[in-house]
Amino acid sequence: MNRSTYIVVGVVVVLFLLSWILKAVSLSGEDHRYILHGFLITMSAFLTLAIFSFLYRDNPFYKFAEHLFVGVSAAFWMTQGFWSTIVGNLIPRLSAGFSEFFMVPHQPSPWNIAYWIPVILGILLLMRLSAKYGWLSRWPLALIVGTTAGLNFVRYLRSDFIVQVSSTFVPLLGREPHQWQGGGAFISHLDLSATGQLAALLTNWIIFLGVFCGIVYFFFSKEHTGVFGRASRVGIWVLMITFGASFGYTVMGRISLLVGRVTFLFRDWLELIS
Amino acid sequence: MPDVGVMVPLVAIFGGLIWLLVRAIRGREVERRVIFIFIFVAVATPILFPITFQEHATPVVKDLFDRIENLPPGSTILMSFDFDPAMAPEVQPMANALARHSLTREHKIVFMCLWATGQSLLNTTLEYVIKPDFPHLVDGVDFVNVGYKAGNEGVLNVIVSDFKKMFPTDVNGVPLDSIEIFDKVGSCRDFDLILTVGGGRPGPKEWVLFVGDPANVPIGAGVAAVVAPQLYPYYPRQVIGILGGIKGAAEYESELAQTHPRFEDMEKPGLRMMGPQTLAHVVIMAFIVIGNIAFFRGRRGRKTE
Amino acid sequence: MRQLVPLTITFCVGTLLIVSVFIPPLGDLERTFTLWFDIIAVFAFFLGGGNLLRVHINKLWRRKKDWGFSIVTLAGFATMLAAGLFKIGNPGDIATAVDAPGSMFYTIFDSVVVPLGSTMYSLLAFFVASASYRAFRAKNREATLLLLAAFIILLGRTPFGLMLTEWVPDSFSLLQIPNLAIWIMNSPNLAGQRAIMIGIGLGVVSMSLRLILGIERSYLGGDNA
């Protein structure tokens, strides 16, 4: 670290202390733990700004925030897992004594013996720390993979596949399934109003052709040449429109997040707005 | 002096954009930190000095507004709060505006939630919107809060045929049978309109699939922007109107303020949030244009070399 | 042997769960297995935590670059772990939730994890802008479509979309930008999403089958390790 870095760090520390004092003073009327809360708000604001400073470039403040975040959040998830899964789900089924210690309702049942299986598998998983018995850690892995493979197999076949295919069965001739009212009605609706019949039909045609060409793009075992290649090219176009549209659509949500953070800085920390 | 506060950053943003445009025409690229500064200013300025843009209600929003406006006074409306604090900034403004509108048209509202986290947000609406704005309305007579029931879609499956089976009492323990609103409400079919505000699961989609469709009750939805596209296919048949994201909320608020002048001075979080949104969108679009100009000028420059 | 047992486990469990979908009395299996998965995952935390400690203590010990920051990580980890496991400062007894307001765990979560997480998330607002500037350029036909779709949707999300095209008569209202934006979301966007979803659906199904049949075994590592 060179001299200018020390100066910057010094200035930030002074500002931090200043903010803490001012914040505590402004809270002292309404809050009996004002010193602590003044510190916490200052800390939150400091961490917020430290992350924003990353936009300029990597710097010691960002490194500090990043390392703190990693340590605290890792422990956060571990304790959460301990209390909710081990204490919440496992102990009530395995041990009356421990249930009493943790004050969770014991749930006796003859089937509870099955819950020793994940415990044993969990211990097997830890075996990978041993060089000799490391291969045993593959068993729990196999169970996990087998479980999700089995579940996914049917789940995706049903929801993502059969349901999606059947919702592509759209009427191409009328707004409702088999409600074609003859050519006259069609011609009289030949305008492009957003709720008109033509727009609805156009939508259905585009959905159908779009899905068709999109699927063609995902053919792997056939060369994309000729008519097939052209369809696959249209497929790429449809995908590009999809990606562009989704991108544009999410911008709004992202800005809202920033609004939230900036509001925190202006309202809770600096008290510029009410 | 908010006007000066608004004008200076606006001039800075648009002046800066024009300067960048001129640079782009000469084929120069913009550094990303410059873009970051523009975005920050575009978002921060309207928060400090509120800028509101005129909003027109699009048909999806207008349809729902008109339905509430045109229901005969005294109709019963069910309103469900299906969201958590993370989603609240986006959808709570809608819930508030919808509740205000319904109550000012003298409709009776039954409040409920499918999300455990919705309960406290529902209380916020009751406490900060209904009490101050409609001090004469009485809990249990003009509106009822039946609270939260666990069971997600299961709850919907039950209330579609029997409301009191799932909610025998309101949150204060008063039996629904003794509440006048429920004299003519046995199931969800008996509501004149169902409003669902949320964005996750269960949410508006489940309301349509489990209640709206089977019971043939009109449903109006207020949803987070991310989920709105999934709901559009149901409009206008199964869902009579959709407020999508902050923009939907803003449109509804401005429509409400225009039709009912008493709400002109109300808190309009949706419209207020639209300020940063609009400016940021404009800045992003301006940068897309500048990027393309720089790209084509740069390419021509390379060709002539 | 080292490959055979895991492959057999995968096969049996996978087949059992497929069959259970069609047999109502086995309907609860899914929940049981998911719970088992959660329990095993908690044991894995020891691996993760151990590795985290190893990496940072190593860095500290060998005085590698930025070793000072490893102290921050280790201190944060230890403090949070202690606050959570011993429920320091929790109102009430051991049965109250670990993240009950007022506890040390909650305080750290609220003033460190929440601001850091949501600020990190909000950086997206900046990155969305820089990415649009750099990438939405009409380089070729595909990029132009990407650009146009994004631009129309963006325009449709602001009041200017309507202002620009308000003059379009109602019988052509599809061409008004807000309507056009909705239409793009509803038709080409939906078509593209559906094509990808059908592909992914099939891909997942096929991959699951390969896993159950033991054709795909990359998750087991090599034979010799």
Add this chain to the structure above:
Amino acid sequence: MKNKCLMAVVLLLVGFSGVAAEEEALAGDTLVTDPMLLFPAPVTNLEGRDSDNDHGHSVDLSWELSPDDGAGQRSVMKYDIFRWIPTLMDSADVIRSAIGVALTAREVDEVPGADWNDTLRFLRDVLDTLIVQFPAAHAAYPNDGEWRRVGMVPSGEGCFEHSGPKDRLSSDFLPDYCDFRFRVDAVTSDESIRTSSDVAGPIQCYGQWFNSGRKPVLVGVLVFGFLTILMVSRARKGADLYVRPISGIEAVDDAIGRATEMGRPILYVLGLGTAADVATIASFTILGRVAKRVAEYQTDLIVPTYDPIVMSVAQEVVKSSYLDAGRPEGYNEDTVHFVTQSQFAYVAAVNGIMLRQRPATNIYMGMFHAESLLLAETGVEAGSIQIAGTDQIAQLPFFIVACDYTLIGEELYAASAYLGREPVLLGSLKAQDYAKAAVVMLALLGLAASNFALPWFVNLFHVID
């Protein structure tokens, strides 16, 4: 030729459309507001049977509407469904509420030193003895019991599903194998003016061994399984199988070469998935390939992970790749390391790695959520070549925009087959393509069906949950 076929199909669709034309019937639905209410005619043909495809505890009722519902006097507003309930079931309810009280008491522990577990065990035993007697109590109809309303449907509907939870502690518990008896009242706007139907029963409910509502899924499972096995066995016999190039995968080798030339490391991000997510499993295969190349070229590899189990698998994969490449000594235990299981903390750390170690190439393969753009934009800032692949549709746009190459959805899964070039994997890829062809055919048929009013075809795809 293909164009002509398509034209013919379109022409056919248009030509036949006239046949499918339907006229909308005008339904004049006016309410009668006659103050003189007469007793409505009762419903007829009340029938009940066990609900299909479930685990028991549910009965489906159906009846023919009262002639005064929507026609005749138009006086029927709703139907009340009654079940005959023996008094024994009330005794069970008393025990249940006692169990409820004991459970709450145990949690609150109002009486110090009291052993609620014993009490609970006793109460549960009593409840079980009562439940055993349920069938006999029902068989004693019409003695010791009474009719009670169990549900209601609005007028115009002729069916009702009476179901209860299978948890015997719940007061709505509906026992299996008991002779239920039902009756349905046609009710007018005045609750007291109603007519009861004949009693239907005995009806029993019980669980099924096969869920026939999921037949389409079963057919799908069988067809797809068969296709895969067929194609794999054909591939084993040496059939020549073509795979189209996937540009993102082709780019991986070049990118590794580039990193070697520049003397900078390669960053491989497995995403936020668990070891059980298909995208992560596909990513392991690609990681294996990358690690092997890296070992050969003696470049550095950094694999920060989000999930501890993913970390251990990745360590295994990388280690064995180094062995395969013949350089086991080049493997470093710190190559694959755990960061944290928190989305944004993980991103913060990976972003830090990118800016500090300046990898020449970033590869993102697996499940990604909101962090996709945070990672990819930082990678651009660091000047890295970036290759991404994910099956998260919502994140694909961000990767497409910010990365040099992106594997879209299914391409990520196909990559493992493409890289391995093993006939078995290629065979399953081929099966996937046949399934896709089948989709296209079915979609065409389904289109024709939905345009020509053949709902039975569309209903083939109807999956009941």
